[in-house]
Amino acid sequence: MSGRGRGDGPRRVTVPVLQVIDLLLTDPQRDDWFALEICRQTSLGSGTVAQILFRLYDWGWVTSRWEETSQAHGRGRPRRRFYQLTGQGVTEAREVIRQRFPGIPRWAASGEPA
């Protein structure tokens, strides 16, 4: 799975989805988020995170890439799949959070985290 998803846009933005995108928005340029780390940071279960990542990819909000083969296979371990927010993901995720939590100062003004 690499490149953009091909779904037709957001459908169900649940609270766990908001938790994940809130985390990813803390560093939108970061391109090495992986599932276990997202679980740690959000305290969500691995199955929930896996479903959310499939959904975000489908919406075109995240892209993914594999960890460098030389770094992983070279050391005899499997490669992680890294995720990063897309430009569309950043814009739309900020907008969703701003609409859902207008009273929270962190997001209320411009959608940019304070």
Add this chain to the structure above:
Amino acid sequence: MSPPAVAIRSIVRKRARALAIPLAHEIRRLVAADAAATQASRRPDPWGSAALQRRRIRNRLIQLGDALNFGLDFDFAPDPDLSHQRAHARNLVAMVRRSAEAGLSAGAGTVVASEHLLQGARFAEELVGTVNLIQQRAFEYESGTPDQPWSATWAGTVLRAMAKLLPPGQQVQFIEDQCANLEWAESRREWFGYLLGLLVRMPGIAASAGRRLNG
């Protein structure tokens, strides 16, 4: 997906690759022969070796197109990457054919003919690489069993059983990704919790993966 059909498609893709490899070489040889004939101010002999070479290239192009038509008609729903590679391979075949035909039809030894032919040769070389990639990825789909050390571990065995719920094209990737996540667990408790979390939510994950594939 019947095993004989899978085997035949794989063989046909190998055949396509085997046709594409010498194609570029043959085209370059023809360009060189045409250039030599032009330099020597000889008129191309319609029954000579260059004409034979032209016919051979045309035949090879037809065989290559037929082989890829069949070999790329997968018996499974490919993921976006593989779909992209397949579309790219089909485009390349069309471009090889168009460039080579344009070169073969133009006057032998002319600059235009050489340019078209050499462009066709470059596309043919790119096609070899693309067919290689497709063959490798298609094998992962068709074999269904990743031949990787981590898939033989205890967690890998559990994940492999769970991954059966996923569309065929995503099983191998899912197993590797989740085995990798487990490798990064900092404690036994985190490791077990992560695996259990996947196990409990596997039907939902499979549904999400299926939606993504069919969306």
